[in-house]
Amino acid sequence: xxxxxxxxxxxxxxxxxxxxxxxxxxxxxxxxxxxxxxxxxxxxxxxxxxxxxxxxxxxxxxxxxxxxxxxxxxxxxxxxxxxxxxxxxxxxxxxxxxxxxxxxxxxxxxxxxxxxxxxxxxxxxxxxxxxxxxxxxxxxxxxxxxxxxxxxxxxxxxxxxxxxxxxxxxxxxxxxxxxxxxxxxxxxxxxxxxxxxxxxxxxxxxxxxxxxxxxxxxxxxxxxxxxxxxxxxxxxxxxxxxxxxx
Amino acid sequence: xxxxxxxxxxxxxxxxxxxxxxxxxxxxxxxxxxxxxxxxxxxxxxxxxxxxxxxxxxxxxxxxxxxxxxxxxxxxxxxxxxxxxxxxxxxxxxxxxxxxxxxxxxxxxxxxxxxxxxx
Numbered sequence: 001x002x003x004x005x006x007x008x009x010x011x012x013x014x015x016x017x018x019x020x021x022x023x024x025x026x027x028x029x030x031x032x033x034x035x036x037x038x039x040x041x042x043x044x045x046x047x048x049x050x051x052x053x054x055x056x057x058x059x060x061x062x063x064x065x066x067x068x069x070x071x072x073x074x075x076x077x078x079x080x081x082x083x084x085x086x087x088x089x090x091x092x093x094x095x096x097x098x099x100x101x102x103x104x105x106x107x108x109x110x111x112x113x114x115x116x117x118x119x120x121x122x123x124x125x126x127x128x129x130x131x132x133x134x135x136x137x138x139x140x141x142x143x144x145x146x147x148x149x150x151x152x153x154x155x156x157x158x159x160x161x162x163x164x165x166x167x168x169x170x171x172x173x174x175x176x177x178x179x180x181x182x183x184x185x186x187x188x189x190x191x192x193x194x195x196x197x198x199x200x201x202x203x204x205x206x207x208x209x210x211x212x213x214x215x216x217x218x219x220x221x222x223x224x225x226x227x228x229x230x231x232x233x234x235x236x237x238x239x240x241x242x243x244x245x246x
Numbered sequence: 247x248x249x250x251x252x253x254x255x256x257x258x259x260x261x262x263x264x265x266x267x268x269x270x271x272x273x274x275x276x277x278x279x280x281x282x283x284x285x286x287x288x289x290x291x292x293x294x295x296x297x298x299x300x301x302x303x304x305x306x307x308x309x310x311x312x313x314x315x316x317x318x319x320x321x322x323x324x325x326x327x328x329x330x331x332x333x334x335x336x337x338x339x340x341x342x343x344x345x346x347x348x349x350x351x352x353x354x355x356x357x358x359x360x361x362x363x364x365x
Contacts, residue, residue, distance in 0.1 A: 215258050
């Protein structure tokens with residue numbers, strides 16, 4: 001497909017990149033415009049050719065690792081799979097660190113609060129205490145398997161977390177990614193931690209804090225639906241509460 | 247939201263789910279503010295029939311009818327918005343989220359117009 005991004009006559013893209021910590025500001029750079037250029041390509045050019053002190057994070061460059069998410073023109077995005085032509089239609093490109101996470105420096109945020117919440121949401125597989133005599137048979141077409149499948153491709157990029165108003169308003173809120181992870185495990189028939197996981201996500205900062213604004217859904221680069229997962233947790237915790245298990 | 251990611255503006259909120267949330271929240275707050283006035287008005291009946299009837303007669307003026315229409319819209323929008331949220335939380339997911347926001351807002355306006363026609 002032909003790259004039809006607007007560019008000036010010299011084929012140079014003017015880009016603003018956040019420098020410093022939370023109190024920092026945007027610095028302006030000029031980067032050669034190339035066909036099929038991604039936002040990560042632009043940031044990499046600045047770091048390799050213009051200012052080696054620029055801090056940013058990436059690893060796989062192919063949308064698998066979830067480490068290169070940044071705020072691009074105000075929206076959280078995975079930069080390795082975001083073409084400049086898609087987001088800089090008006091010729092403007094501003095790249096900043098993800099919102100709702102502490103800024104370490106430049107484009108790097110501290111992901112610790114994000115992953116700590118996965119742990120708080122019991123986002124790990126909890127095996128049964130007693131040894132299993134045989135493999136668990138999970139039919140691909142079963143409702144639980146399909147519900148787990150719908151949320152399992154999360155790459156942990158924190159784009160949904162940065163797009164969530166509730167995280168901004170209620171810093172303890174577990175957030176869309178951790179709750180989505182919890183929902184996939186609630187649907188894992190092999191898992192033995194259902195009750196304690198539901199208890200972990202049922203608190204004030206858990207699934208019931210979600211207002212279903214669906215910013216996570218519209219921004220997830222993997223087209224996952226954390227709001228649907230959170231709604232599932234709301235139902236599961238409601239039933240568990242009625243049965244006296246919470 | 248906070249942080250340098252939102253130093254310019256906040257396009258993250260430019261989506262129907264946020265609008266639906268905003269309408270629901272603002273209508274709820276407005277209704278909560280109205281509630282004490284509602285109870286005060288009902289409480290007038292405790293002071294005798296005449297005073298309450300005089301108050302009801304006063305509410306028949308056109309300005310009050312318009313205010314009442316806004317109240318009806320707020321109530322209808324809040325009811326429909328609440329049903330929309332319950333549908334998200336207790337029914338299987340549906341893809342027409344934008345339509346759900348539009349229908350709940352449209353329901354509110356329609357109720358207001360029906361009220362005005364009968365006023």
